[in-house]
Amino acid sequence: MLWSPTPKLRPLLACLSFLLLLSPSALAVTHSPPVSYTNTLIPQRADPHISKHTDGYYYFTATVPAFDSIIIRRSPTIQGLSSASETTIWRRKSSGIGSNQVWAPELHYIDGKWYIYVALGVANEWRIRAFVLEGVGANPQTATWTEKGLINTDWDTFSLDAHQFQVNGTRYLVWAQQEPTRTDENSSLLLAKLLNPWTIQRPATVISRPLLSWERVGYKVNEGPATLQKNGKVFLTYSASATDSNYCMGLLTASADADLLNPASWSKSPVPVFQSNDLTQQYGPGHNSFTVSEDDLSDILVFHDRGYPNITGDPLNDPNRRTRVQKVYWRADGTPDLGIPVPDGVTPVRLRSSASESYIRYYSGTSPSGSATLADQLFRIITPGLAGGNTVSLESASRPGVYLRRSGTQVRFDAGSSSSSASFKGEASWTRKQGLADAAKGVSFEAAGVSGGQYLRLTGSEGGLVVAAVGGDSTQRGQATFYLE
Numbered sequence: 001m002l003w004s005p006t007p008k009l010r011p012l013l014a015c016l017s018f019l020l021l022l023s024p025s026a027l028a029v030t031h032s033p034p035v036s037y038t039n040t041l042i043p044q045r046a047d048p049h050i051s052k053h054t055d056g057y058y059y060f061t062a063t064v065p066a067f068d069s070i071i072i073r074r075s076p077t078i079q080g081l082s083s084a085s086e087t088t089i090w091r092r093k094s095s096g097i098g099s100n101q102v103w104a105p106e107l108h109y110i111d112g113k114w115y116i117y118v119a120l121g122v123a124n125e126w127r128i129r130a131f132v133l134e135g136v137g138a139n140p141q142t143a144t145w146t147e148k149g150l151i152n153t154d155w156d157t158f159s160l161d162a163h164q165f166q167v168n169g170t171r172y173l174v175w176a177q178q179e180p181t182r183t184d185e186n187s188s189l190l191l192a193k194l195l196n197p198w199t200i201q202r203p204a205t206v207i208s209r210p211l212l213s214w215e216r217v218g219y220k221v222n223e224g225p226a227t228l229q230k231n232g233k234v235f236l237t238y239s240a241s242a243t244d245s246n247y248c249m250g251l252l253t254a255s256a257d258a259d260l261l262n263p264a265s266w267s268k269s270p271v272p273v274f275q276s277n278d279l280t281q282q283y284g285p286g287h288n289s290f291t292v293s294e295d296d297l298s299d300i301l302v303f304h305d306r307g308y309p310n311i312t313g314d315p316l317n318d319p320n321r322r323t324r325v326q327k328v329y330w331r332a333d334g335t336p337d338l339g340i341p342v343p344d345g346v347t348p349v350r351l352r353s354s355a356s357e358s359y360i361r362y363y364s365g366t367s368p369s370g371s372a373t374l375a376d377q378l379f380r381i382i383t384p385g386l387a388g389g390n391t392v393s394l395e396s397a398s399r400p401g402v403y404l405r406r407s408g409t410q411v412r413f414d415a416g417s418s419s420s421s422a423s424f425k426g427e428a429s430w431t432r433k434q435g436l437a438d439a440a441k442g443v444s445f446e447a448a449g450v451s452g453g454q455y456l457r458l459t460g461s462e463g464g465l466v467v468a469a470v471g472g473d474s475t476q477r478g479q480a481t482f483y484l485e
Contacts, residue, residue, distance in 0.1 A: 030330050030332075031352070031483070031485055032293075032297040032298040032485060033295065033297060033298070033484070033485070034327075034349040034350075034484040034485055035293050035298050035300065035327050035347060036346060036347060037078055037079050037325050037326070037346070037347045038079065038082075038345060038346050038347075039324045039325065039326070039342065039343075039344055039345065039347065040307075040322045040323065040324055040344065041078070041079070041081065041082050041322075041323045041324055041325050042060070042062070042073075042081065042082055042322065042323040043320070043322045043323075044064070044065050044319050044320060044321070044322060045060075045062035045063070045064065045304070045321075045322060045323045046062060046063040046065075046104075046287065046304045046321035046322075046323075047062055047063040047103065047104035047105075047161075047224065047287040047304060047321075048060065048061075048062040048287075048288075048289060048302050048303065048304055048323040049061050049062065049104075049105065049106045049107060049289040049302070050078065050081065050289060050291040050300075050302045050325075051107060051108070051109075051289075051291060052291055052292055053109060054109075055138070055139075056076055057074050057075065057076055058074070058075050058076070058077065058078055058080075058081055058291065059072060059073070059074055059107050059140060060072065060073040060074075060075075060081045060084070060323075061073075061105045061106070061107050061116070062104075062105070062304075062323060063102070063103050063104055063105070063321075064102075065319035067092075067100075067101045067102050067103065067121075068091065068092040068102055069088045069090060069091045069092065069102060070088070070089055070090040070091075070102060070105045070116060070118060070133075071086045071087065071088050071089070072086070072087050072089055072107065072140050072141050073085070073086050073087075074139065074140075074141055077294055078291070078293070078294070078300065078325060087141040087142075089116075089133075089135070089140070089141065089143075089145055090102075090116075090133060090145060095123060096122065097120050097121075097122055097129065097131065097150065098120040098121075098122075098131070099121070099122055099123040100120075100121030100122050100123045100124075100125070100127075100128075101119065101120065101121030101128055102118060102119075102120060102121075103118065103119040103120075103121075103128070103160060103161075104118065104119055104160060104161050104224070104287065105117070105118040106118070106162070106163055106164075106289070107140060108164055108197075110164070110171075110197050111197075113134055113135060113136055113197075114134070114135035114136075114137070114140045114143055115132060115133065115134055115135070115148075115164075115197045115198075116132070116133040116135070116145075117130060117131075117132055117151075117162035117163065117164065118130075118131050118132075118133065119131070119159070119160035119161065119162075126158075127158075128158055128159070128160055129150050129151070129158075129159050129160075130150065130151040130153075130159045130160055130161075130162040130175055131147070131149065131150055131151070132147075132148040132149065132150075132151060132162075132197060132198035133145050133146070133147055133148065134146050134147075134148050134197070134198075148197070148198040149198065151173070151175070151198060151199075151200060152199070152200075152202075153175075153177060153190070153192075153200065153202070153204060154202055154203050154204055155177065155178075155179070155180050157177055157178045157179070157180055158177065158178040158186070158187065159175055159176065159177035159178070159187075160175065160176050160177075160187070160223065161175055161176045161223050161224050161225060161287075162174075162175040163175065163225045163226055163227065164194060164197065165227040165229075165234075167229065167234055167256050167260065168256060168257070170193060171193065171194040171197075172191055172192065172193055172194060172260060173191070173192055173193075173194050173200050174189060174190065174191045174207070174225045174227070174236065175189070175190055175225070176188070176189060176190075176221075176222060176223035176224070176225070176238075177190050179206065179209075182209070184220070185209065185210055185220040185221075186210070186219045186220050186221045186223075187210070187221055187222055187223050188206050188208060188209045188210070188222055189206070189207050189208040189209075189222045189223075189225055189236075189238055189252075190204040190205065190206055190207070191204060191205050191207050191260060191261060192204040192205065192261075193261070205261045205262070205263060206263065207236075207252065207263050207266050208222050208238065208250075208252055208266070208268060209222065210222045210240060212240075212250075212268075212270065214240060214241065214248060214250075214271070214272050214275075215240035215241060215250065216240075216241065217241040217242060217246040218241055218242025218244065218246055219241060219242045221239070221240050221241055221242070222238050222239075222240055222250070223238060223239050223240075223287070224237075224238055224239035224286060224287035224288065225237070225238045226238075226288050226289045226290055227290070228290045228299060228328070228336060229256060230299075230330070230334065230336075231334035232255060232256050232257070233253055233254065233255060233256060233334065233335075234253070234254045234255075234256055234260065235251060235252075235253055235335070235336055236251070236252040236253070236254070236266070237249050237250070237251055237252075237273070237274075237288055238250050238251075238252070239286035239287050239288070240272070240286075242315060243284065243286075243315040243316060243321075244283075244284055244309075244311050244315040245276045245283040245284045245306070245309040245310075245311075246276075246284065247276075247284035247285070247286040247287075247305075248272040248274060248275035248276065248284075248285070248286060249272060249273055249274035249275070249285065249286050249288065249303075249338070250268065250269055250272060250273060251268070251269040251273045251336075252266045252267065252268050252269075253266065253267050253269075253335070254266045254267070273336075273338050274286070274288075274301075274303070274338045274339075274340075274341065276305075276309065276341075277340045277341055277398075278309075279398060279399055279400065280340060280341055280342060280343040280397070280398065280400060281307055281308075281343065281344075281400075282305045282306075282307070282324075282340075282341035282342075282343070283305055283306050283307070283308060283309045284304075284305050284306055284315075284321075285303050285304070285305040285324075285341045286303060286304065286305070287303065287304055288301055288302055288303035289302045289303075290302065290328070293327075298327050298328070299327070299328035299330075299336070300325055300326070300327060300328065301325065301326055301327070301328050301338055302323065302324075302325050303323075303324055303325075303341075304321040304322060304323055304324065305321065305322070305324060305341055306318070306320050306321055306322070307320070307322075307344070308320075324341065325347070326339075326341070326342050326347050327347065329350070329374055329485075337374045339373075339374040339375050339378065340374075340375045340378075340397075340398060342378065342397050343397060343400045345380065346380055347380075348378040348379055348380045348397035349378070349379060349380075349381065349484045349485060350374075350377045350378060350379075350484070350485040351377075351379060351394075351443075351482040351483070351484060351485075352482060352483045352484075352485055353458040353478070353479060353481070353482060354435065354437050354438055354442050354478045354481040354482065354483060355437075355458070355475065355478030355479045355481070356458075358458055358460070358462075358463055359372070359377040359458075359463065360377065360379065360394075360404070360458060360463065360465065360482065361376045361377050361463040362376045362377075362396045362398060362399060362402070362413050363376070363413065363463065364413070365412070366407070366410045366411070366412060367462075367464050368462050368463045368464055369462075372463060373398075375397070375398035376398060378396070378397035378398060379394045379395060379396060379397055379404070380394075380395045380397055381393075381394060381432075382394070382395050385425075385428070385429035385430065385448065386403065386416060386417075386418065386420065386424070386425035386428050386429050387425045387426050387428075387429035387448050387449070388425075390431060391429035391430060391431055391448045392429070392430055392431075392432050392445070393428050393429050393430070394428075394430070394445075396413060399413075401415050401416070401417060402414065402415050402416075403415075403416045403428040404428065404456075404465075405424065405427045405428040406427050406428075406447055406450075406454075406456075406467040407427070408467075409466050409467050409468055410465075410466060410467070411456070411465035411466065411467060414428075416428055426448060426449045429448040429449075430445035430446060430447060430448055430456065431445070431446045431447075431448050432444075432445060433445070433446055435481035435482070435483075436455070436470055436477040436480050436481050437474065437477040437478045437480070437481035438481055438483075441483060442481040442482060442483055443481070443482055443483075443484060444456075444480050444481050444482070445480075445482075447467050450467075452469055453469055453470065454467050454468060454469055455467070455468065455469070455470045455480040456480065457470070457476065457479040457480045458479055458482070459479055
């Protein structure tokens with residue numbers, strides 16, 4: 001019999017399940033306000049897990065470089081986690097299970113108790129298994145923690161990265177484990193129903209193996225699963241390959257109404273959905289989790305990466321995997337678009353025209369061609385702008401150091417900096433104003449230092465930009481008004 005709450009608790013738990021387990025995706029919308037965080041969020045914290053609880057606090061846990069303890073941070077905001085105090089709730093033992101590696105803890109709240117899923121090793125052995133701790137108390141930092149023990153799976157083999165989620169009232173556990181008949185591979189992804197938070201219903205189902213070339217660089221790995229639910233779908237991200245710059249993320253998708261224990265219910269993206277980016281200087285992004293923004297309107301991707309590609313020796317001995325966050329965007333077909341790992345600093349935004357569903361996008365030359373990627377549409381609004389004062393500049397997030405710049409009535413994207421000429425700084429600077437077509441929600445950008453009210457306008461569905469005067473014409477005012485996302 002599958003684990004089920006008592007009748008008295010079922011209505012309350014159904015409500016909590018909706019908020020806690022379908023969130024963040026159930027509360028998200030296609031067009032949602034921008035978020036603003038500063039990366040890196042937390043240095044030297046790998047495999048990050050952030051969850052927003054019903055008390056309004058965000059809770060953070062992650063792998064520490066010494067692999068010797070489980071830590072928790074708490075803050076009313078995501079950015080606040082960067083400076084929040086850290087509480088150690090469990091330490092490495094002197095012998096037995098838990099006397100070596102302590103990897104990738106995840107914190108979950110289930111039926112009034114806290115649970116941490118974590119991978120623990122044994123001293124002087126390569127023996128890593130998934131383990132569960134139970135906490136009683138309103139705040140997990142001060143809760144009383146007890147050990148529920150190992151998660152007994154079908155095989156006594158290398159296993160880690162357990163993640164629990166709920167779909168249509170049924171709880172599942174997904175984790176990474178080496179299959180005993182596939183010892184040339186490091187780990188596959190397995191899925192099972194939960195009988196209780198520390199016991200699975202066996203046998204489990206293998207839903208993904210590292211069979212694609214980008215999943216087999218350095219090591220043959222599928223690990224670090226995380227789930228996001230929206231539009232009647234379950235989206236399951238995972239990480240692949242070695243934990244250096246080759247580390248990247250894949251995506252499995254299933255209908256929420258499907259038999260999730262049937263491998264045929266899951267489809268796999270043939271290419272990585274999130275990977276290293278030389279232009280933004282982010283390398284080896286992966287082992288992610290998902291949370292929701294402070295206003296509950298945007299899904300947030302939480303992940304680790306490094307700021308350099310080359311590592312000497314075993315990547316696991318390099319301590320500089322760091323926690324980062326950025327917004328998840330949604331395509332028109334209802335699937336998530338993770339884009340690229342954005343550069344250090346303030347997170348970027350998209351700028352959608354109020355006159356259409358088109359976005360400002362990067363392009364070469366003076367006019368766009370071809371379809372735009374999400375990366376092309378991400379910009380940082382730099383304040384003050386290159387010209388200083390009350391101006392702003394629009395910097396491409398996918399090409400740091402490249403700015404949107406007026407050239408007569410046309411617009412170009414050119415490299416610039418604080419050492420650029422005065423004319424370049426002026427041409428790449430704008431005065432941010434209330435939206436000409438929607439003063440309450442929109443924004444407009446007037447060319448700085450130019451008389452006659454010259455505004456940035458998006459004139460067509462292809463993303464072509466001009467700088468021109470705007471009169472009383474509603475179409476022109478709409479073209480000069482943008483919504484930030």
